[in-house]
Amino acid sequence: MAPSTPAADSSDVRNGIPYRRLGRTGEMVSLIGVGGYHLGRQADEQETIRIVRTAIDNGVNFLDNCWDYNGGVSEIRMGKALRDGYRDKAFLMTKIDGRNKETAAQQIDESLRRLQTDRIDLMQFHEVIR
Numbered sequence: 001m002a003p004s005t006p007a008a009d010s011s012d013v014r015n016g017i018p019y020r021r022l023g024r025t026g027e028m029v030s031l032i033g034v035g036g037y038h039l040g041r042q043a044d045e046q047e048t049i050r051i052v053r054t055a056i057d058n059g060v061n062f063l064d065n066c067w068d069y070n071g072g073v074s075e076i077r078m079g080k081a082l083r084d085g086y087r088d089k090a091f092l093m094t095k096i097d098g099r100n101k102e103t104a105a106q107q108i109d110e111s112l113r114r115l116q117t118d119r120i121d122l123m124q125f126h127e128v129i130r
Contacts, residue, residue: 015059022091027121029091033062036094039077040070052081056089066095066126067111079116087117095126 010021018031034055039048052063063082065075075094082090094111098104111120 017059019061022122027091029062030060031062032060033064034060036063036065036074036078037069038074039065040072040074042077045077045080048077049081052078053086056086061089061091063090063092065093065111065115067107067114068097068126072110072114075111075114079114082116091121092117092119093122093124094120095124097126097128 012019012028014030019028020031021027022029034052039052042048042051063078065078067075069075078092082092092115094115096104096107096111098107108120108123112118
């Protein structure tokens, strides 16, 4: 069986970074992403901002985080990195684990505040087996 290939308009390469269309959303996201967990563990906050911005400047647009990574510090630092127009260049996703409407809404609001944005492009549930 021949390997399947995506439709011509569902993939792209930008600045050497492969992109794919995310499901039926129409969003083109880089196959390489920046995971936010370690941003909150890095001692030098300015270095974390530089890492995120360098990735975006070089064609990576998929940014992953979670509302509880390092007590929220990972989202705070990513939010700082997304200032100065970088938010508009990124596909931003984060995760929550609230099991009821009130908790989920609170976690989403906290993420929006920490990420310094009015929108999250993809929200996922984290640790669903807890």
